[in-house]
Amino acid sequence: MFLEFFIWGAWFVTMGTYLTKTLSATGTQNAGAYATQALGAIIAPFIIGLIADKYFSAQKILGVLHLMGAALLWYETTVPSFDGFYPGILAYMVIYMPTLALVNSVSFKQMQNPSKEFPWIRVFGTLGWIVAGVIIGWLGWEQSGTLVLTFKMAAIASVALGLLSFTLPDTPPVKKGQKTSLGDIIGLDSIGLLKNKSYLVFFLASVAICIPLAFYYNFTNPFLNEVGVKRAAGIQTLGQVSEFAFMVAMPFFFVRLGVKKMLAMGMLAWALRYVFFAYGNAEHNYWMLIAGIVIHGVCYDFFFVTGQIYTDNLAGDRFKSAAQGFITLATYGVGMLIGFYLSGPIVDHWQTSATTHNWQTIWLIPGSIAAAVLLLFLIFFRDNNQLQTKPGLDIEEPSAQTEI
Template identity: 80%
Template sequence: MTLTTRVKLSTMMFLQFFIWGSWFVTMGTYLGKTLAASGTQNATAYSSQSWGAIIAPFIIGLIADRFFSAQKVLGVLHLIGAALLYYITTIPNFDGFLPVIFAYMIAYMPTLALVNSVSFKQMTNPSKEFPPIRILGTLGWIVAGLLIGWLGWEQSNSLVLTFKMAAIASLILGLLSFALPSTPPAKKGQKTTMSDIMGLDSIGLLKNTSYLIFFIASVAICIPLAFYYNFTNPFLNELKMEGAAAKQSIGQMSELAFMALMPLFFVRLGVKKMLAVGMLAWVLRYVFFAYGDIGSNYWMLIAGIVLHGICYDFFFVTGQIYTDNLAGERFKSAAQGFITLATYGVGMLIGSYMSGPIVDHWKTAEGHNWQTIWLIPAGIAGVVLLVFIIFFKDTNQIQNKPGLDIEEPAEGRLEV
């Protein structure tokens, strides 16, 4: 890969996640303070991410994979996104805001797969070349949070500017995309079935009892995850934490640190323990939030944010590696698409529709009874952890469907 190509891809990845991090973290606070939205309305707005994740494979499978170059589809979607983000700053009420944010997420979520496709096409050794470029994406999210905190937009009730900032970045990335290396449609002229689009060719993996338990746990653990994404920023701002968005970026810093340490943990813990530790971190995070405050228990709030690195890396990244090893070469792409659709699509969607009414139910004259609110996702995560520990054995052989040639690795023996 030439230096010019590397710079272009790195810039693309930085902007891709800078755009998302610019508005997504603080949207709940914006909706509550500026548009007087309820908890249920807030959660409904966040569910747009899940609907985008569910619809995204159809856009990729039916358009980008068959008819147009990935970088051109990426450019068009980001230009549409820039217009929608700017338009949303002119809307004075939630009823007008909701359909626009839904339209935006339907445009944005497919770009997550497109930036990967553009990157991989230029690489001869993705396992070594992709991580340094992907890290720029996490850095983009971090910079967005730090910038919001430094500018004090939460304290000055100026969060509408986050959408304008994201719109400008989306415009830049949209234009840059047309200068990215050519990435022709991978399946031009081929017939694409619904099974291909939704990754259903990998459904035979669910015949493996252990993988079925992992799959169910993955969907279920995304229910409490929705509480974190939807309400952490409103919670911290209600507690009067200064620069809450900037503090939340510590979670992405933690993610980078634990990602680097994962190979060491794999050797010592193995798959089951890695996944269990990730879910245990979920429980602890919400317990810390439940009992944390701006006074003597301030450390609990920071610890809860730091635990995001373990929550994400130990469960989702380990799960992706587990799925990749189990599926084999033929079905690995379909399997990753299927598990993503189930978690960020179905699991997060359920969590969004659950979290909003719960937050509204525990609303008080002074704000919210956050202790009770956070103990609910802690309890859900605890139940998922308990079921996983009891039933996940990872010793069953896969019952192959016709044409599905997969061998299950021994517990804990995954290549990293």
Template identity: 70%
Template sequence: MPTSIRIKLSIMMFLEFFIWGAWFVTLGTYLLHNLKATGVEVGVAFLTQSIGAIVAPFIVGLIADRFFSAQKILGVLHLAGAALLWRASQAPDFGSFYPNILSYMVLYMPTLALVNSVAFRQMKDPQKEFAPIRVLGTLGWIIAGLTIGWLSWEQTNNLQATFLMAAGASAILGVFSFLLPATPPMKSGQAGASLGSMLGLDAIGLLKNRSYLIFFLASIAICIPLAFYYGFTNPFLNEVGMKSAAGVQSLGQVSELLFMLAIPLFFSKLGVKKMLAIGMGAWVLRYLFFAYGDGLGNYWMLIVGIVLHGVCYDFFFVTGQIYTDNLAGDQFKSAAQGFITLATYGVGMLIGTLLSGRIFDNYQLADGAHNWRMIWLIPAGIAAVVLLLFLLLFRERARQGQLTETETPYTPTSLAPAG
């Protein structure tokens, strides 16, 4: 890959995740303190991510795979997103805040698949080339968190500024996207395509592969406990007395960055099943550390729980993206990435956000504090069950992370029933 293209893709990833990290980490704290929202309303706000993820495969499959270049769609979505983030920052209450953030997430979530599509289309060997570029996205998230902590926006009750910062970055990426490598549609000019094909639902055929079906279901289930982390970690850390919690949370992204650089080595040595299992096991440990940690003698448990985020994310999500790209045929890479986004940030997070908000409210104490031990033990138990079932049911036919003849890249006929 030419150096100029690698630099452009790296900038794209940096801005993509800087935008998300700039407001998403502290969203729960902002809603609870600034807009006086309930735990259920916090869950509903995070649910917008799931709604956007459910819409994403349709936008990506219908538009990016068929009619328009992915980088141009990316630019339009981020320019519109910048306006919506600014409007969200001006909302005086949850009722007026919610429509703006819902509209924004419907536009933002498809961009996660689009940046992957733009990147993968420039690569000859994604297993080696993707991680060093994707790691810049992690760096973007880190810089966003450190900026919030450095400016003390949590302590000064100025989290409204996070949305303005994200809006500015979104506008920059919107303009920059038009300078990215051309990523034309793979299926342009096809006639007589079915409605399912036009919507990018060809990727559903991946589920006829038993191994991928188990992975897909595990992706949905493991994102239920993930919703607890996204929605309530920042309020939890602030409540137990951690200073500059958003900045400290960026340690999770530092860990993510370091592990991501090692993904090619781990992938070749461990293979898909062990990588995914380690990621899910780290989820269990993270929530146990949160359950028994505090701002005093067990402060170290909070730090370890945060640092485990790198293992949780890289070993499951990045491995899953590569695994999906390996199995998807060339014509369906964009749709396949949107499809796995549907499973994780869509269905799984939808269930998790609804559940986590109710549990948060149920374990609120009379003095306004919360029984955080129980709040964290519940997702720990869910993750443990998912890990056990995955280990029992997933069968990896490939060795050393490579595909075999029984795990060939997907085409509409390769997974079709015989006859």
């Protein structure tokens, strides 16, 4: 788990800066490179549903994919232009995104009580992402213009995880010999949940909030480097520290706030984050930049994790997996894809010179989108029932008696 997210965090955070400074990419090209994550998320269920679930053990596919991924990451360090870089990173994300589900499958197979055991395993993924960012910041690769080394570091880690995967306990295919339909793969069996008006509002809000989310992934690191923040990649790991802290505290907030307030606070945090970025700088308002990063725990946990729990409770035992797959495909696939392709032209439009941008205007655009989504959510989301969560209860396993 540590290596899985170390690999991703090693190159993903700083890719925008690498593309801009080393390959002279435009904002639109930068956004296109990040959009490969969403494309990978859309394709991943088909790889899992058609191959991993039916024919081969998960740990073996995990190993093969990471070894293939290592070769692609190393290849990316040799291409001199964005036109050569893009096909490689697209192929890599199509390979990498399914490994997120595979590494979870291997973990769950070995556990007696996943809801209690898995969080303490998954936290090593967050730690891996943090360590990758700290290493990049400590070695000063952003300032020295040597971010190509991030891809080499990720490639080496990918080889290590690929080889390690073949030594993991056997995790055989769970649907061997069973027929798999398109509906099974993308979770269409759970589409009936959209008949619930409250869930429909939540679903549409989830897709819409991913549009401003894409701006953060695309351009935070180039922005921080442009305004003079030193060791930006290391500073950005404060977001993962915040994510972990708020994850631990979520049972406390659940029992006091309920679903609607937590979802609303998550969306409000996205709007506030971009206001902080719009008016922050590396001199007098440095604290606003830090606040915009640290608020990540509220942005992610209060909306996305709460939404996963809300979906889990509403779906019931029969459609739990299908519902989670459907909402993930809609948000990290469709929503993020729209956001990635929208953000690039906006950043290009507000470029003021070859090396500078009007970041205040740029950040206020996704901030306004997040605020609009929040307003519509507050108006139309009528479900005021709360999850009956007691302090200390594992948030991954809400009570089966809860009614939403």
